[in-house]
Amino acid sequence: xxxxxxxxxxxxxxxxxxxxxxxxxxxxxxxxxxxxxxxxxxxxxxxxxxxxxxxxxxxxxxxxxxxxxxxxxxxxxxxxxxxxxxxxxxxxxxxxxxxxxxxxxxxxxxxxxxxxxxxxxxxxxxxxxxxxxxxxxxxxxxxxxxxxxxxxxxxxxxxxxxxxxxxxxxxxxxxxxxxxxxxxxxxxxxxxxx
Amino acid sequence: xxxxxxxxxxxxxxxxxxxxxxxxxxxxxxxxxxxxxxxxxxxxxxxxxxxxxxxxxxxxxxxxxxxxxxxxxxxxxxxxxxxxxxxxxxxxxxxxxxxxxxxxxxxxxxxxxxxxxxxxxxxxxxxxxxxxxxxxxxxxxxxxxxxxxxxxxxxxxxxxxxxxxxxxxxxxxxxxxxxxxxxxxxxxxxxxxxxxxxxxxxxxxxxxxxxxxxxxxxxxxxxxxxxxxxxxxxxxxxxxxxxxxxxxxxxxxxxxxxxxxxxxxxxxxxxxxxxxxxxxxxxxxxxxxxxxxxxxxxxxxxxxxxxxxxxxxxxxxxxxxxxxxxxxxxxxxxxxxxxxxxxxxxxxxxxxxxxxxxxxxxxxxxxxxxxxxxxxxxxxxxxxxxxxxxxxxxxxxxxxxxxxxxxxxxxxxxxxxxxxxxxxxxxxxxxxxxxxxxxxxxxxxxxxxxxxxxxxxxxxxxxxxxxxxxxxxxxxxxxxxxxxxxxxxxxxxxxxxxxxxxxxxxxxxxxxxxxxxxxxxxxxxxxxxxxxxxxxxxxxxxxxxxxxxxxxxxxxxxxxxxxxxxxxxxxxxxxxxxxxxxxxxxxxxxxxxxxx
Numbered sequence: 001x002x003x004x005x006x007x008x009x010x011x012x013x014x015x016x017x018x019x020x021x022x023x024x025x026x027x028x029x030x031x032x033x034x035x036x037x038x039x040x041x042x043x044x045x046x047x048x049x050x051x052x053x054x055x056x057x058x059x060x061x062x063x064x065x066x067x068x069x070x071x072x073x074x075x076x077x078x079x080x081x082x083x084x085x086x087x088x089x090x091x092x093x094x095x096x097x098x099x100x101x102x103x104x105x106x107x108x109x110x111x112x113x114x115x116x117x118x119x120x121x122x123x124x125x126x127x128x129x130x131x132x133x134x135x136x137x138x139x140x141x142x143x144x145x146x147x148x149x150x151x152x153x154x155x156x157x158x159x160x161x162x163x164x165x166x167x168x169x170x171x172x173x174x175x176x177x178x179x180x181x182x183x184x185x186x187x188x189x190x191x192x193x194x
Numbered sequence: 195x196x197x198x199x200x201x202x203x204x205x206x207x208x209x210x211x212x213x214x215x216x217x218x219x220x221x222x223x224x225x226x227x228x229x230x231x232x233x234x235x236x237x238x239x240x241x242x243x244x245x246x247x248x249x250x251x252x253x254x255x256x257x258x259x260x261x262x263x264x265x266x267x268x269x270x271x272x273x274x275x276x277x278x279x280x281x282x283x284x285x286x287x288x289x290x291x292x293x294x295x296x297x298x299x300x301x302x303x304x305x306x307x308x309x310x311x312x313x314x315x316x317x318x319x320x321x322x323x324x325x326x327x328x329x330x331x332x333x334x335x336x337x338x339x340x341x342x343x344x345x346x347x348x349x350x351x352x353x354x355x356x357x358x359x360x361x362x363x364x365x366x367x368x369x370x371x372x373x374x375x376x377x378x379x380x381x382x383x384x385x386x387x388x389x390x391x392x393x394x395x396x397x398x399x400x401x402x403x404x405x406x407x408x409x410x411x412x413x414x415x416x417x418x419x420x421x422x423x424x425x426x427x428x429x430x431x432x433x434x435x436x437x438x439x440x441x442x443x444x445x446x447x448x449x450x451x452x453x454x455x456x457x458x459x460x461x462x463x464x465x466x467x468x469x470x471x472x473x474x475x476x477x478x479x480x481x482x483x484x485x486x487x488x489x490x491x492x493x494x495x496x497x498x499x500x501x502x503x504x505x506x507x508x509x510x511x512x513x514x515x516x517x518x519x520x521x522x523x524x525x526x527x528x529x530x531x532x533x534x535x536x537x538x539x540x541x542x543x544x545x546x547x548x549x550x551x552x553x554x555x556x557x558x559x560x561x562x563x564x565x566x567x568x569x570x571x572x573x574x575x576x577x578x579x580x581x582x583x584x585x586x587x588x589x590x591x592x593x594x595x596x597x598x599x600x601x602x603x604x605x606x607x608x609x610x611x612x613x614x615x616x617x618x619x620x621x622x623x624x625x626x627x628x629x630x631x632x633x634x635x636x637x638x639x640x641x642x643x644x645x646x647x648x649x650x651x652x653x654x655x656x657x658x659x660x661x662x663x664x665x666x667x668x669x670x671x672x673x674x675x676x677x678x679x680x681x682x683x684x685x686x687x688x689x690x691x692x693x694x695x696x697x698x699x700x701x702x703x704x705x706x707x708x709x710x711x712x713x714x715x716x717x718x719x720x721x722x723x724x725x726x727x728x729x730x731x732x733x734x735x736x737x738x739x740x741x742x743x744x745x746x747x748x749x750x751x752x753x754x755x756x757x758x759x760x761x762x763x764x765x766x767x768x769x770x771x772x773x774x775x776x777x778x779x780x781x782x783x784x785x786x787x788x789x790x
Contacts, residue, residue, distance in 0.1 A: 019252065019267050050270030051421045053314055057407035058421075110403055135252040180263035181256055190255055 007042040008160055011062035011118070012153060013055070015048040015069050015104055018182060021136040022128030026068035028138055028184050029124070029149045031177045033068075036150065037164035043157065047177045048104075055107050060116035064160050066153050069104060070142075071125030078141025080148055083123040090117075122156050124149050137188040196237075201600055201737040202491065203746055206231070207238040211581055212753045214760070224729070224768055226759055227582055228745055234753055239738075239745035240582055242589035243729050243768075248562025253719040258284045258711050259683075261719065262425045265707065268721070269769060274307045274413065275700040276707075276721070277425040283707040284427045287694025293676040296429035297503035298666040299416050302453070303423070304698065305499065305655040305662070306412040309460055311701035312605070312652035313409070313468060315767045317402035320645065323761035324475050325387060325395040328380040331364055333389035341390045346470035350401065359397050383751040384758055386478045395475065398467050405463050412456055412659075415449050429678030436670055450667055457663055461656045464649075472649040476631055476642055483633075485641025485762040487744030492519050492599050493607035494727070496529060496706065498699035499658060506697075512658065513699050514612035514620065517596055523614040529596070531695040531706060534558070539592040539722065543584070543731040546592065552734050554595060557708035557720035558693055589731040593739065594722050602740040603703030603727045604766060606647040610638065623650045641744070644765040685714035700724050702767040725769040741766065 014030025017023045027047050034045045044062070048055050059065065067088075073081055083089075090108040111117040126149065129139040137143075157163055176183055196206040207229045215225040229238035249268065253261055262280035266273050278300060285292065292300075335356035342351035387395070410421075416432055417423020424431040435444035497515025500506055508515045508528065516526035530536055538554025541547070547565040548555065555561065568576060569586020582588040593600075601607070612620025613635075627646060628635060637643060682688065690713060697706045703724030710718040730739035744762050751758070 017267060017270075019264070047422065049267060049273075049422055051273070052270050053318065053403075053406060054270075054410055054421045056403070057410065060407075113400065114404055134248075181260040182263045182267065 008063040021133040029068040064120040065118040075127035077129035239742040241741040282696025308655040326385040330393040333393035338390040348466040434675040483640040484748040486639035488602040490639035494601040496697040542734040560720040593730040609647040
């Protein structure tokens with residue numbers, strides 16, 4: 001994560017809960033991105049899950065950040081949106097009932113408060129169709145946005161001088177981002193029918 | 195009308211109803227409704243929440259050796275706890291033992307999670323229930339420095355340091371927003387700290403935020419992958435190669451030394467910042483001893499942190515194990531997770547269906563069939579509940595009971611059990627703190643007691659990390675580098691049918707997983723989580739759970755601004771299913787609700 005040269009350090013992060021249908025969008029995008037593309041060594045790819053404040057550590061080591069996540073911008077289900085820099089929501093809700101309500105906006109806010117928020121931010125979000133289907137799959141309109149979301153990220157990485165390269169040899173099972181039967185195909189093979 | 199519950203609480207729902215509903219997405223909701231009398235004292239409390247609808251729907255038919263990876267995803271805060279509980283359940287079912295080094299490494303990882311979670315919970319969430327951020331602007335930095343130096347030897351305490359911080363804070367406020375501190379109940383009458391104590395606490399809020407990132411590096415080292423560490427049935431997935439010339443990623447001396455230095459700094463921070471802060475804050479809230487609820491009556495701790503690998507007996511577990519009923523500290527009752535008569539879940543007031551809802555089900559036989567219906571006295575609609583009817587079904591949380599008793603779980607429960615067992619490492623720090631604050635032992639049974647127990651436990655856990663790290667290094671130096679037992683890795687070596695359980699003490703309380711395996715695949719899998727115990731609705735006999743009991747008799751300064759309710763609920767460190775992570779431009783939450 002700390003290249004010796006003066007290249008920008010980039011973090012590509014997917015967040016969300018894979019157990020809640022479209023809530024898993026961000027993680028599934030970053031998983032597929034990693035399967036398809038190799039990145040230069042100044043770029044780090046992380047499946048952030050629902051880790052909250054744990055992620056501050058990774059953020060402060062990055063100059064540029066791409067986040068994939070489900071978003072609520074009142075769009076049609078499956079609509080993709082790119083939000084950049086100042087437009088990326090950053091706040092902390094004090095009145096929450098539980099630490100388990102720490103959203104990613106709070107992680108950004110915490111990094112900001114410590115004076116270590118990445119200088120360039122890009123949120124690649126998708127409006128979900130269904131967040132309530134416990135154990136259910138990513139829905140069709142959201143699934144079809146995985147590839148376009150990856151393309152958007154590729155353009156951003158190119159803009160930041162670190163374009164990814166399509167892998168020429170397929171990634172082995174052990175090198176994949178998610179294993180132990182929770183990778184996207186295995187997980188959904190037996191996902192509960194709606 | 196007033197009623198007396200079988201577990202000894204008086205409920206009266208005749209007064210004004212106050213509904214606290216943070217309106218997170220519906221599935222993550224934790225909602226509290228209370229009735230207050232004419233003096234604004236809470237006389238009835240109803241808590242409702244959502245856990246998941248049964249992990250068995252997702253796990254059935256899968257490989258038991260992968261279950262940890264699924265349960266790790268249930269929750270982003272409890273990640274490692276669920277994974278550890280899961281591998282223990284599978285090991286218990288298949289009679290798999292783990293090497294001593296694996297036990298030490300698991301203990302260090304689990305203790306690390308305790309330290310991290312307690313620290314983050316206190317500073318990032320709970321401290322703001324006691325600390326008025328806006329009042330800190332009025333503090334005298336010199337006096338703040340003097341206060342800080344009087345309570346601790348922590349070196350970061352100069353007048354200049356506090357002055358700089360105050361300037362930063364003032365900028366936030368001047369810019370028209372409080373940044374991360376917006377939306378608080380600032381200026382509320384229930385805040386009791388002088389401005390200097392508030393400023394000191396805000397400084398430590400920021401220091402804790404910065405420091406917490408260091409602690410979790412221990413997970414990266416022993417868990418390999420981060421932020422989702424790897425776990426392994428039969429041990430831990432990290433190899434030890436002390437010369438550091440073998441397998442890539444193996445634990446070598448350099449990494450062991452890094453863990454060791456993080457442990458030292460964790461001990462330092464908890465000893466010199468967290469515990470003194472809680473003590474200082476406590477000294478201003480000595481008159482606010484509400485919130486005890488069930489803690490003075492019935493508490494339970496499964497116990498954890500085995501001294502010896504594979505020995506989960508009361509004697510081997512360093513974290514206390516046992517149940518106390520009806521305030522009888524003279525008798526600590528034994529727990530058997532496999533006894534169908536002990537731990538049972540009831541759904542009479544939960545939105546699920548059982549064949550006979552007057553009876554509970556042991557988790558091995560647990561079922562999770564949704565049945566969402568509002569009672570006749572509920573107000574609003576299924577998609578927009580204005581007021582719940584607690585006489586009917588009213589929560590997505592089941593009601594677990596131990597031999598029919600509602601019990602509180604968590605740090606306070608663990609300390610009460612340890613105290614009752616006369617365990618010096620739990621009893622002595624507790625008595626020391628009580629003496630410092632000049633409070634009787636009964637003061638423990640309060641919101642403040644819960645908060646203090648968490649701080650003391652964080653300190654205990656930090657020191658225990660040191661103990662197990664030293665034990666691990668000694669073993670390695672003696673030539674023992676085994677970290678996994680793979681003799682029963684192959685499913686061919688398993689019986690046709692097996693069942694087992696695993697338990698841990700998660701930061702917020704007793705956690706259990708129960709598994710049934712049939713023809714090498716998962717047949718049933720149930721989790722009973724700490725917030726199910728504490729946040730449970732009533733059971734068929736009318737016993738209330740820990741959240742509801744803790745709110746009773748608390749006076750509210752201003753029911754419109756329910757700081758007292760948040761303070762007490764927060765003191766349990768409640769867990770909600772972690773799905774509230776959808777980004778929205780202004781922080782509003784998903785408005786649409788799908789009802790089954």
